[in-house]
Amino acid sequence: MTSDDFKAWRTMMGYSQAKAAEELGISKPTVENYERGQRREDGRPVEIPRSIALACSAVYHRLDPWDARMSGVDG
Numbered sequence: 001m002t003s004d005d006f007k008a009w010r011t012m013m014g015y016s017q018a019k020a021a022e023e024l025g026i027s028k029p030t031v032e033n034y035e036r037g038q039r040r041e042d043g044r045p046v047e048i049p050r051s052i053a054l055a056c057s058a059v060y061h062r063l064d065p066w067d068a069r070m071s072g073v074d075g
Contacts, residue, residue, distance in 0.1 A: 001053035003037035003046075009056045010035075024055050 001009075010020045010031070017035070021028045033039050033046045 001048045001050075001056070003035055003048070006048055006052075006056070007035045009060065013060065023059050024052060026052070 017031045021031045
């Protein structure tokens with residue numbers, strides 16, 4: 001997921017940066033860094049983790065958090 005992809009997801013969802021952070025369980029400054037593609041403090045590139053890209057997809061599809069009971073596997 002690129003910075004542009006991330007910002008497009010947030011915009012399409014109608015989320016502010018704060019709401020996107022809340023939905024993904026991350027901080028607002030992290031959302032800002034993802035959208036900028038670099039860290040504010042030192043300009044180093046920021047890679048959006050696959051886990052965040054997958055979480056964006058899950059939020060978009062309105063999936064509930066995983067629960068082992070969903071699979072019939074006893075945990």
